[in-house]
Amino acid sequence: MTAQTLEILAVVDSLPIDMKLELIDHLLGSISPTNKEVEEAWKEEVERRIDEVESGEVKTIPGEEVFARMRERYNK
Known part of the structure; x- marks a missing residue:
């Protein structure tokens, strides 16, 4: 993994669950639009x-x- 990816993951790990769920929804939508x-x-x-x-x-x-x-x- 790149340093940038590790930095992003560290930030994501610190997020509350509701924000993580929003992020997951966004990422999935960007990979496979509904x-x-x-x-x-x-x-x-x-x-x-x-x-x-x-x-x-x-x-x-x-x-x-x-x-x-x-x-x-x-x-x-």
Whole structure:
């Protein structure tokens, strides 16, 4: 790594988590720009799923149970 890269990483390491997340979002966007239509479709999907959970139409499964099922299914 260059000295400049190491300096940037040192600054990034000192940032609070919310600023790191903003930086990550910016960097990812600069590497792979998002398609606005796809982004909007995902937002709509997230809202739909939130509505389903809040209305009781679907029930959530605790993470531990999901991982236990996955281990059972794929560790055979």
